[in-house]
Amino acid sequence: MRRPECADGEEVVRAVTTAHWDPAEGRVSSSLFKGERISLSRLEILPLPLLLEIFDRELARPPERSVLGAGEIRVSRLKQIGAAFEHPVALSVEVDPTPSNPAHAEIPQRISKGLSRRIVDALVIHPAP
Amino acid sequence: MLNLTRGRLRLLRWLGRERRKPALSACARTLLGPNASARFDEFSRYRDGWDFGRGRRLTPGSATTLERFLVAHPFEIVRPSLFLTHEGFLELAWESDGARRIELEFQPDRVAYYVAADGSEQEGTIRAECVGELRAILDAEPALHP
Numbered sequence: 001m002r003r004p005e006c007a008d009g010e011e012v013v014r015a016v017t018t019a020h021w022d023p024a025e026g027r028v029s030s031s032l033f034k035g036e037r038i039s040l041s042r043l044e045i046l047p048l049p050l051l052l053e054i055f056d057r058e059l060a061r062p063p064e065r066s067v068l069g070a071g072e073i074r075v076s077r078l079k080q081i082g083a084a085f086e087h088p089v090a091l092s093v094e095v096d097p098t099p100s101n102p103a104h105a106e107i108p109q110r111i112s113k114g115l116s117r118r119i120v121d122a123l124v125i126h127p128a129p
Numbered sequence: 130m131l132n133l134t135r136g137r138l139r140l141l142r143w144l145g146r147e148r149r150k151p152a153l154s155a156c157a158r159t160l161l162g163p164n165a166s167a168r169f170d171e172f173s174r175y176r177d178g179w180d181f182g183r184g185r186r187l188t189p190g191s192a193t194t195l196e197r198f199l200v201a202h203p204f205e206i207v208r209p210s211l212f213l214t215h216e217g218f219l220e221l222a223w224e225s226d227g228a229r230r231i232e233l234e235f236q237p238d239r240v241a242y243y244v245a246a247d248g249s250e251q252e253g254t255i256r257a258e259c260v261g262e263l264r265a266i267l268d269a270e271p272a273l274h275p
């Protein structure tokens with residue numbers, strides 16, 4: 001069954017952990033959005049500080065790995081980047097609440113490395129406090 | 130009977146690969162530098178299920194391909210970043226010649242490359258045993274996209 005889609009005006013965030021962010025060199029990996037069923041969270045449902053707490057609870061395992069922040073992007077911008085890519089992809093964000101994260105959403109489409117790079121470059125990064 | 134034995138041998142080989150711990154030589158670590166080397170040690174400790182249960186632990190074959198690349202063909206890699214992909218593969222990223230961005234993903238049997246510079250980019254894969262050919266690819270100007 002198809003899930004409802006987030007509105008174009010919504011802001012969504014992607015958790016950024018040490019696996020994808022090198023703070024010493026200031027680089028974010030393009031693999032952050034590569035693949036399919038990429039997890040996002042909706043700022044319309046939960047505010048950023050609460051989402052960072054959830055990310056920390058769910059992602060900061062084992063202890064060596066930590067959540068360094070969240071990358072924010074508007075749904076309409078995400079769609080625009082997908083449509084403008086040399087191999088256009090009709091990106092969408094589907095609502096997918098989970099017991100631990102009612103703001104959870106997913107991008108169902110497969111995203112290539114090149115397209116992921118464009119999305120990562122458009123993110124506004126919010127470092128965790 | 131023969132098929133069963135072959136099946137068992139395949140299983141044992143697979144288990145041996147899976148149990149192998151990812152490792153890098155001192156030479157490879159020197160070429161990576163202290164930051165990327167420390168990140169490799171950190172990623173080696175990740176278990177299956179990181180990233181909302183979807184991330185796979187570091188594949189030993191990925192470290193082997195990275196080692197092969199670094200030792201057989203050392204580029205001037207200035208202050209690289211090492212990342213771990215959801216599939217359990219190592220990714221190396223750095224900038225060369227000022228603005229050229231290079232990203233290599235090391236899989237057990239191949240290397241996926243991505244090169245971008247001034248609005249142009251090139252993306253593809255090369256077999257792990259041909260990793261020496263990467264230099265020609267990375268040194269070439271990326272193709273322009275419309």
